[in-house]
Amino acid sequence: MQLLVVICRRGVPVGVSQARSATHCTDMRGSTAGLADTLASGSRAHAALLECADALFASLVVAPAVxxxxxxxxxLMDLYVLPDDPVGxxxxxxxxxxxxxxxxxxxxTQLSKYLRPERxxxxxxxxxxxxxxxxGVACVGxxxxxxxxxxxxxxxxxRTLLSTTAAATLSLAALRALRNICAAPFAVAVDSPQDYFDVPTMFRTVGTI
Incomplete structure (x- = not known):
């Protein structure tokens, strides 16, 4: 699913190990679509070429598609969701x-536990x-x-637009979540089984429900 909310906090998140925190922050930072192992195994020139191709793919293919x-x-929502009642x-x-x-x-957590390829x-x-x-529909909605x-x-x-923009920006900055304004389509997730259902949250807490 990989609903990306780009929030990387310093230090150890609540209820999550240091290793998992580092992994999450690395995943959220860039647009590398699962090429880390490949990049590490080749020459520097090969790695640079792949990194450039990866950035171009993320920027010129994935972003416009999103x-x-x-x-x-x-x-479609404009056409079919209560078109005669804008507020409703x-x-x-x-x-x-x-x-x-x-x-x-x-x-x-439950989705990740029970929906696995080996099952x-x-x-x-x-x-x-x-x-x-x-x-995806919910996100757009x-x-x-x-x-x-x-x-x-x-x-x-x-005046209204400036005030609402300032209020939203200051609120996000105060919450140390300002990077969320440049999430999709600038963050790329890959459809891999590992962490497929992860929805990053503010404090990276582990679900117990």
Whole structure:
């Protein structure tokens, strides 16, 4: 699923080992699509070439594809989710998206535990991709819902836009979560079985529910 919320905190996260913390921060930093082992095993020139190709692939292929998916899904919601009620449509999308995000965050440990390739590759592949599909729609829905609620409820004057931008930026900076403003499509995740259902959270706590 790899819903990326780019938050890397210094020190040892609550309830997680130092090693896992380092792994998460490394995964969240760049766009390398699983090429770390390959890069480490070749010559420096070979590694530099692969790193350049990886960056180009992430920037010129993955990022536009993500934006295309978002734009298309957003437009479909405009057409089919309460099109005659802008506020209701935005509220419905926001509620659906944020609730799904909450559920995936709470149950990520259970999903990772029970949905594994060794328990059945076909079942794992189908269910994991269905979860990704739902999570993708929910992610766009959350964006669209909050975005359109702001449009409908606060207006679009320069003063309002500047104040809301400043408030959001300062809030994220105070929470040490400012990097989230440049998450997707600038963060690339790979569909690998390891940590497929991980949803990074603020304090990296381990689910016990």
């Amino acid at each position: 934006v295309t998916y978002w734009k298309s899904t957003w437009t 449509s935005a509220a419905a999308c926001a509620a659906f998206g944020l609730c799904c995000d909450l559920l995936f965050s709470v149950f990520q 059945g590759r076909l079942t794992y592949y189908i269910v994991s991709r269905l979860c990704t599909g739902v999570a 959350a964006w669209r819902g909050v975005w359109n609620l702001l449009n409908e409820c606060t207006g679009d004057s320069a």
